[in-house]
Amino acid sequence: MTLQLFDTYERKVRTFEPLKSGEVGIYACGPTVYNFAHIGNLRTYLFEDLLKRVLIGNGYRVNHVVNITDVGHLTSDADTGEDKMELGSKRTGMTAWELATFYTEAFQKDLERLNVRSPDIWCKATDHIQEQIDFVSDLESKGFTYCTSDGVYFDSRKLNNYGYLARLDIDGLQAGARVNQGERRFVTDFALWKFSPEDEQRQMEWDSPWGKGFPGWHIECSAMSAKYLGDFFDIHCGGEDHIPIHHTNEIAQTEASRGSRLANFWMHGYFLQMDNAKMAKSSGEFLTLDVLIERGFTPFDYRYFCFTAHYRSQMSFSWKSLEAAQTALSRLYEAFASWGQAGDASEEYLARFHEFLNDDLNMPRALAVIWELVRSDEPDEVKKATLLVCDEVLGLDLADWEPEEVIVPDEVLRLAEDREGARQAKDWAKADALRDEISSLGFAVEDTREGPVVTKS
């Protein structure tokens, strides 16, 4: 089966064909590094990792580019708002540059722990100021820009299909519904270059032909993707929130400058919902991977959790559903570990597994195939070999899993030995009393064929 992917631009699933034979260029929008990534952010990167692994599984060489937005953009009011990096700098006492480095590293560490394959290229907005200035200059020479007192703006009405990606109903947009329009001429116009405020020293600012300032948010992606992947590349990814503004504007810039719609496929990961509410990084209230780990979950538990829903569906987060994923995954690990040596993989199960993944990355269905295999009558060595192949896409590191080492205090060990003695003597009352005592110390004793085993309870 050929690879089918949903393209937001066409609003349909269509057959993926690379622009260059055997090679796929992917650009994925990365984070603004003013705070830790929350688990909702991370869901999108897990989707992109799945996409990449499926492409590789289909035999493509993937060139994967992720940007780091390390220059601030406005937080609120278009004219006077502080930007997120400056704000983060005040909050933490770090300079904006230190802040960027700190949160970039934290983000990369999260991805590594989630077993997300590292991109081929990480690119920072601040390392590509000249490319962005050149891009804006080109737009200016083609007549798509105008200046106001606070910046250089893109004149969106010069494009006749502005907003096609999001199917924007331009007339229905409420200008100023949520933000002051400033001197923008039209509701969908956006900043390409912003001037530094006269009365304030910014930490991050650069000279430009239009005056000292900093680049607009959208221009970095058009400029950097063009540099690393060309003017028209295979797949551009990001979160669903990027469809109406960020990606719409990226397309507008690139169409105006290069005449292409930037990417052949536009793919979007959908939000993780928290109690039916959006998990917002800007609100400061959010769950991080570290919090999950503190609560006894592993990054793989979260990885598996995300796989239980399709990337194009919003997903509800709850501790209960994360626990369900944890239980399922540990059963998968234990089953895998119990199977001994791997033999030959089942072509039939592999085919079905890959067929679902090639159907717009339907991981929930692919996982159903995994469970069908696990609970089938196939010989253990076949199950093991098959899952080993599937794990190249799953990325759960099934072969590396080991039961958690439990450090049992001597006192508990002694109690367990006493209990075993009582059991041998068939003194059940004493054995049960000792088990209760062990339990009160936070441990559980399980009687297996190989004798009693003490675990954390």
Add this chain to the structure above:
RNA sequence: GGACGGGUAGCCAAGUGGUUAGGCAUCGGUUUGCAAAACCGCGUACACGGGUUCGAGUCCCGUCCCGUCCUCCA
């Protein structure tokens, strides 16, 4: 308010016209001195009201609710 996208059994979640998706939990069973763990078995649910059709969770209309965007956001 508008555009776009959703509402599936206790929970998470696949599925777009007609044959049980799957996982977790509950319950029953195997096992165990009893447990635990593990394994096996077990669920006809599709927001609500109309309509189309031989047949609808799946298509159409209306209503209610949720999300995305119209500030920065994965």
